[in-house]
Amino acid sequence: MKVVIIGGGAAGMACASRVKALKPEWDVKVFEATSFVSHAPCGIPYAIEFGFGSEKLIYYKPEVFIEKRGIDLHMNSKVVELEYGKVRVEENGRERSYDWDKLLIATGASPKLPKIEGIDLDNILTVDLPPDVEKISKVSKKAEDIVIVGAGYIGIEMAEAFSTIGKKVTVVEMEDKPLPQYDKEITDIIKREMEKYVNLRLNERIVSFEGRDAVRRVITDKGEYPADLVIVAVGVKPNVELAKMLDVELGITGAIKTDERMRTNVENVYSAGDCAETKHIVTGKPVWSPLAPPSNKMGYVAGANMAGIDIKFPGVLGTQLTKFHNLQIAKTGLTEKEAIEEGYDIVKAFIEANTKVHYYPTSKKIYIKTIAEKNKKKLLGAQVVGYDDVAMRVNIFATAIQAGFTTKDLFFTDLGYAPPFTPIWDPVIVSARVLRF
Amino acid sequence: MKVVIIGGGAAGMACASRVKALKPEWDVKVFEATSFVSHAPCGIPYAIEFGFGSEKLIYYKPEVFIEKRGIDLHMNSKVVELEYGKVRVEENGRERSYDWDKLLIATGASPKLPKIEGIDLDNILTVDLPPDVEKISKVSKKAEDIVIVGAGYIGIEMAEAFSTIGKKVTVVEMEDKPLPQYDKEITDIIKREMEKYVNLRLNERIVSFEGRDAVRRVITDKGEYPADLVIVAVGVKPNVELAKMLDVELGITGAIKTDERMRTNVENVYSAGDCAETKHIVTGKPVWSPLAPPSNKMGYVAGANMAGIDIKFPGVLGTQLTKFHNLQIAKTGLTEKEAIEEGYDIVKAFIEANTKVHYYPTSKKIYIKTIAEKNKKKLLGAQVVGYDDVAMRVNIFATAIQAGFTTKDLFFTDLGYAPPFTPIWDPVIVSARVLRF
Numbered sequence: 110m111k112v113v114i115i116g117g118g119a120a121g122m123a124c125a126s127r128v129k130a131l132k133p134e135w136d137v138k139v140f141e142a143t144s145f146v147s148h149a150p151c152g153i154p155y156a157i158e159f160g161f162g163s164e165k166l167i168y169y170k171p172e173v174f175i176e177k178r179g180i181d182l183h184m185n186s187k188v189v190e191l192e193y194g195k196v197r198v199e200e201n202g203r204e205r206s207y208d209w210d211k212l213l214i215a216t217g218a219s220p221k222l223p224k225i226e227g228i229d230l231d232n233i234l235t236v237d238l239p240p241d242v243e244k245i246s247k248v249s250k251k252a253e254d255i256v257i258v259g260a261g262y263i264g265i266e267m268a269e270a271f272s273t274i275g276k277k278v279t280v281v282e283m284e285d286k287p288l289p290q291y292d293k294e295i296t297d298i299i300k301r302e303m304e305k306y307v308n309l310r311l312n313e314r315i316v317s318f319e320g321r322d323a324v325r326r327v328i329t330d331k332g333e334y335p336a337d338l339v340i341v342a343v344g345v346k347p348n349v350e351l352a353k354m355l356d357v358e359l360g361i362t363g364a365i366k367t368d369e370r371m372r373t374n375v376e377n378v379y380s381a382g383d384c385a386e387t388k389h390i391v392t393g394k395p396v397w398s399p400l401a402p403p404s405n406k407m408g409y410v411a412g413a414n415m416a417g418i419d420i421k422f423p424g425v426l427g428t429q430l431t432k433f434h435n436l437q438i439a440k441t442g443l444t445e446k447e448a449i450e451e452g453y454d455i456v457k458a459f460i461e462a463n464t465k466v467h468y469y470p471t472s473k474k475i476y477i478k479t480i481a482e483k484n485k486k487k488l489l490g491a492q493v494v495g496y497d498d499v500a501m502r503v504n505i506f507a508t509a510i511q512a513g514f515t516t517k518d519l520f521f522t523d524l525g526y527a528p529p530f531t532p533i534w535d536p537v538i539v540s541a542r543v544l545r546f
Numbered sequence: 547m548k549v550v551i552i553g554g555g556a557a558g559m560a561c562a563s564r565v566k567a568l569k570p571e572w573d574v575k576v577f578e579a580t581s582f583v584s585h586a587p588c589g590i591p592y593a594i595e596f597g598f599g600s601e602k603l604i605y606y607k608p609e610v611f612i613e614k615r616g617i618d619l620h621m622n623s624k625v626v627e628l629e630y631g632k633v634r635v636e637e638n639g640r641e642r643s644y645d646w647d648k649l650l651i652a653t654g655a656s657p658k659l660p661k662i663e664g665i666d667l668d669n670i671l672t673v674d675l676p677p678d679v680e681k682i683s684k685v686s687k688k689a690e691d692i693v694i695v696g697a698g699y700i701g702i703e704m705a706e707a708f709s710t711i712g713k714k715v716t717v718v719e720m721e722d723k724p725l726p727q728y729d730k731e732i733t734d735i736i737k738r739e740m741e742k743y744v745n746l747r748l749n750e751r752i753v754s755f756e757g758r759d760a761v762r763r764v765i766t767d768k769g770e771y772p773a774d775l776v777i778v779a780v781g782v783k784p785n786v787e788l789a790k791m792l793d794v795e796l797g798i799t800g801a802i803k804t805d806e807r808m809r810t811n812v813e814n815v816y817s818a819g820d821c822a823e824t825k826h827i828v829t830g831k832p833v834w835s836p837l838a839p840p841s842n843k844m845g846y847v848a849g850a851n852m853a854g855i856d857i858k859f860p861g862v863l864g865t866q867l868t869k870f871h872n873l874q875i876a877k878t879g880l881t882e883k884e885a886i887e888e889g890y891d892i893v894k895a896f897i898e899a900n901t902k903v904h905y906y907p908t909s910k911k912i913y914i915k916t917i918a919e920k921n922k923k924k925l926l927g928a929q930v931v932g933y934d935d936v937a938m939r940v941n942i943f944a945t946a947i948q949a950g951f952t953t954k955d956l957f958f959t960d961l962g963y964a965p966p967f968t969p970i971w972d973p974v975i976v977s978a979r980v981l982r983f
Contacts, residue, residue: 430962525867
């Protein structure tokens with residue numbers, strides 16, 4: 110059996126590893142366009158902040174996959190054409206064809222580049238693949254003023270990195286709040302924290318980038334900012350060009366439509382990772398959530414199903430986690446805005462609490478917004494910001510929402526307590542109580 | 547309606563507050579034998595470690611309950627006799643009777659004091675009520691050598707406190723491991739950590755305490771240790787003397803038998819907190835788990851039911867959390883030993899992992915032991931030790947076990963990921979994978 114996997118990112122390598130673990134005798138080929146495997150942009154801001162090179166971002170080297178797992182991994186190999194049963198690859202300067210019986214499309218996602226005057230100037234960069242670490246460092250070392258376009262996750266993580274290493278940072282966001290997918294109670298706190306470290310420009314649109322060869326100024330509809338380096342972080346788009354060649358159906362999100370076994374509409378063709386659509390566990394509707402953990406799991410599920418193990422990927426809650434300097438930020442499930450758009454009749458709670466018992470010296474402030482369905486009191490979503498232990502709280506909520514918990518179920522969850530870690534009534538439990546049963 | 551609550555600890559005050567919130571017109575009396583309310587021993591080790599007084603352990607002063615919540619709170623009032631409809635109280639140097647229509651027995655638990663020669667010597671103390679902070683500090687300030695009897699939670703927390711403030715600490719435990727309720731893979735790690743800071747004597751029994759007025763030496767079956775202060779921390783026993791006066795039935799654990807509404811066998815008599823038995827969520831069997839969060843919730847449930855709201859307490863997982871210096875320690879659900887004793891056919895996993903992505907500078911080691919039922923792969927328990935983020939992991943497990951998750955459910959739980967907080971495959975998810983689906 111010949112398996113071809115297009116893309117050696119998280120999903121592709123998870124799938125390849127799973128297939129080889131279950132069917133060691135199968136021929137599993139992975140074509141990866143770059144010289145990195147299992148790559149993800151998530152480490153890039155921290156490589157800049159702490160000053161290490163892209164090689165450190167890689168957990169497993171290609172040799173591990175080739176030698177230990179028996180995967181026929183082709184690096185720097187770009188798939189240029191796809192037809193049923195065959196794939197055409199550009200590698201080592203020439204093109205070659207390979208046959209396949211089963212195919213995984215794991216082509217990932219790429220940064221969007223808006224069509225703005227001057228976007229092709231030098232030193233306007235995106236955050237995508239490991240080598241971007243070196244590209245960005247090289248420019249940022251000499252840069253004084255840096256403009257970041259977009260206050261999404263990558264935008265604020267890069268803003269943290271550059272302000273930590275002493276750069277003057279301007280963040281330009283066209284929405285009226287940073288991380289606009291969050292509700293306002295939460296973004297108000299994020300905004301205050303960002304304003305301590307960077308020049309945060311909200312409700313502002315980029316008009317053009319100016320400079321001779323390299324960018325020097327960013328012009329917006331409200332002002333102009335000096336810039337030796339511009340990071341464009343206005344979101345990503347799924348890479349679906351190859352899928353289209355095979356008439357693989359796209360979903361309403363624009364990503365590749367998949368079922369719970371990660372199968373596409375074309376027989377023996379699977380898709381997983383940042384190019385694939387999945388299901389939202391709360392709404393049951395299609396969602397596109399290009400994040401590393403679901404990518405890995407989708408790859409695992411695709412690989413298992415290819416190898417004959419019937420296993421379903423249940424979908425995602427859209428759980429997200431980040432930080433900006435001391436402020437930790439997370440969400441899972443639906444925001445108030447999303448819940449209302451989905452037609453839910455909701456109750457909501459917003460609490461301020463301490464992360465630990467009041468007398469413990471390292472206790473910090475934490476803020477939680479929760480949403481539940483009004484009648485049955487089923488939990489729909491939670492947003493958490495605070496100065497410590499935010500990951501813990503969002504993960505309790507994620508587990509509870511995944512389980513279909515009501516507010517009462519959450520209230521009675523027997524969480525651990527000890528003064529160095531939590532108050533007696535954990536803020537999660539208090540949230541459940543405030544939402545009422 | 548006259549409600550009498552015996553005991554102003556966590557359960558008693560939670561019950562009183564709930565009844566008054568639902569039935570403001572009812573007469574709610576609380577009789578508390580000490581001059582503290584909502585007290586718990588959990589803060590005492592940290593008061594010693596950080597050097598603050600017992601007043602700081604109290605979150606709500608009695609006035610809050612009296613003035614804001616309208617509770618008729620009697621401090622320093624000891625219930626000396628209990629009969630149906632009547633309670634006899636010793637307060638302000640005289641005895642008085644009060645009538646009741648509904649009663650809560652929330653008499654808590656007290657430290658066990660083994661019958662050992664010399665146990666009545668001065669400077670042999672227990673960790674129980676807030677004033678113990680001052681008693682212990684007074685002696686420990688002048689003490690050089692301290693012996694702690696028992697390596698349970700309070701024993702190891704006091705050992706951390708005294709070793710932090712520069713005392714020479716010996717911990718004597720009769721079992722062959724510290725925190726003997728944990729499995730050996732976990733206690734081996736705890737043992738190594740403890741041996742860095744204290745003289746840990748396992749498999750050793752106290753024979754006698756020696757001294758003139760105050761203790762000076764502790765004699766065991768294997769040696770003798772100098773001691774200017776001895777802390778006896780060999781466990782607690784439920785305070786059930788008053789319950790017996792009313793023929794309230796005790797359960798097989800020796801604590802007061804209750805149903806899911808916290809009712810005892812005697813009509814209109816409820817019990818909650820450290821004196822009450824409850825149900826283990828995994829086994830469905832009676833369990834006695836004298837810990838602050840379930841005590842609070844039992845009090846809440848008792849109060850709601852007294853006031854006519856039908857709400858059930860689902861029981862506990864026995865989730866526990868502590869630390870010894872840098873090592874954080876937690877468990878939830880069943881250990882391997884407990885699961886086997888309960889007759890489960892089990893699978894188990896023990897993993898060593900990183901708390902965060904490998905390149906993040908603050909990543910630490912964490913160790914997780916998990917137990918699942920062999921056929922259906924239902925999660926039964928988890929034990930976690932490590933140098934960071936243990937509370938997060940045990941709380942994910944607690945929520946998952948409370949929800950009745952299988953290993954597959956846990957594997958697919960959409961937990962948050964970001965390099966400063968977690969690896970892409972969280973150790974919890976890896977545990978699920980290692981247990982297999």
